[in-house]
Structure formats: structure tokens, C-alpha cells
Amino acid sequence: MNAAELAGLGPIRYKDGMRFDQPFIKLPIRFSTDALAAEVRALPKTAWVPHPSGYPGNDAVRLVTPGGQPTDAFEGPMRPTEFLQRCAYVMQIMAELGGVWGRSRLMGLGAGGEVPEHVDAHYHWRTHLRIHVPIITNPAVEFTCGGETVHMAAGECWLFDSFRWHEVHNRGHEHRVHLVLDSVVTDALWDLIEAAANGAEVRELQPGQRAPTPLLFEQLNAPRVMSPWEIRCHAAFVLEQAEPHPRLAAVSRRLDRFADGWSAICAQFGAGDEGIPAYRALLAEGRQDILAAGGDEIKLRNELQLLFVLDQLVFLPAIAVPQMASLNAGGQRLAS
16 A cells, blocks of 8 residues: 555544554654664664564564563563663654653564564553554565555654554565554644644654653553453443444443442452452453353454453453463464
8 A cells, every 4th residue: 555545545533442443544754764774783683582472583672661671571660771772863753752652662574574464452452552663674574454555664654553453574685673662642642643634744853853852651551450441441442343243232231230340349449459359259250251141252343252352451451460360362363
């Protein structure tokens, strides 16, 4: 899909809490590929580590992690790693985009490598946008999402809908490198999204053009106990994504009752330790009832199983203490 075709997609609409109504959005901002490539090539080889998924040919440099430590975890107070601190221009880009930064990396894809087709249904992806800035690439690198395929050119800035099936192929002869930044949606990012929708002229940020600005990093990215309102928000999102099914009404009713039960426990205990056994019991009972009601038979529009996505968005992250680790079984492909 070329720029003219993208422009013909019409107004960008934000829906379903964290989804857009098109697979890709190219933001109207560009960056210096020479400066970015110079910073990437100045990093030591030891900065590059295998991608946590284990996909052959995929590697990464960790830029923002919990505590700035060498980990691929999503949760915890985020800090810059030593490698981000070596990349002054990357930090200028992050300041210009105006995110509150979660886990972020340089992501490499070797010649002939691929990121297999998958959907990101993890809790992190329900609450974050992923920004891609290609640094080192070639025309044979193709990104497919929701049935649309684009080549993201060096220096451009892209968003995509990770709740659709997506895959990446590097059919070229050199290692591809993208700057990949995760953030919750901020006013500054909204401004860029709306500018893209309005056909704004592309502007370019050159190195040193922006005065040094402290970056904003996540301090809270997983609730100790999920609020009743967040429970209802995720449930509504999943139900809205569901394909028609004769058992959907029963699942919807049971989800309403589950949310009401959660509200009652929250009213009594809040996030206190004394309420954890009651929350845990309700999670187990609610999930079992939704399974019995047919939650594993209903598919979403992206073909994922409704119960599986509820596991990822509600039943697993609803309390931040060890619980029901077996829920992540189910054979649905996820990526991190």
C-alpha cells in the first residue's frame, strides 16, 4: 500500500478503547536516518540480545525496561537503560513524540528473517500504542497487518493495530533495524494522530533541533487489583469484538454478574490484602462459569477465542499476585 492509497482510507477513527478502524497510520513526522543509523552502529555488539519470542533472526537492544535493567518484562517502574542513554537523538525523538514510555527497544530482523503471523492480545497491548521508526531497512522489508501490506521507509513514523493478525518479512540482504516505542496514548500523540487524519504536512526533526527535555516513563503499568470500571471496560471491548453466536448472550450476562461481584468485593476491601482471597475465588468461579456458558466456543473478529482474550485482559492481570498460572494455555499465538 502506497501513500496515496493510505490517504484514501478516509478519516482515522479511534474506537473500541485502544483500536483504530484501519491497520496502519503514518504520522506526519520524519527523522534523520543518518543520525539514527550512526547511533545504532555505535552501540556495542553486546547490546544486542535475542528476541524473547525466540524467532530466528530476531534480536533487540533494550532501551526502556523496568528499573533500566536487562529484562524483557512489561511491568514495573520504567527507566532508561545504559543503551538509551548513549542515543541522544533517539531521546530527542521520544521527547518530541511526547509519550509516557513503557518497554521500548531497537528491534532487528536479519536478512531472510520473519516475524510470523500473530495477534498481540496481552494486557500490555490493550493499554498501549506501538510506534515504529525504521532506521536501517530496504524495499524488500514488508509489514502486513489486517490484510494490508506496507513498506515502512527509513525515517518515517508509523502506528499499527496489533489486535489484528500481523507479520513482518525481510526478504532483503541486510539486517533491518526499527526503533520500536510503546506508550499509553497522550495528548501529544493524539495531536499527531489527528494531524495524520487531517492530511497535515510532514515535518522533520533534525538532531539538536529540540532542546533537551526530560523523558516521561511509566511508574504504574499494572494494577495491584483491577478496578471494577476497568473490568467492565475490558469485558465490553471483548464482547464488541465477538462474532455472532447463540451462546454470546449467556456469556455477556455472566460477565455482567462477574463485574458486579468484583464491584462488591472492591467496595468492601479495596486493594487491601484481606480481599485477595475473595477476588481470587471470584476469578476462578467466574472463569469456570464463562467456560461452561460457551466462552471457549465464541470467536472474535480476529479469530481469537473469546475466553482466551478474557484470560489475557481480565482473569490473569486482574490481581497482581501469583494466581491461576495455567490460564495462559490455549494455543493462541502471542508475541512480546
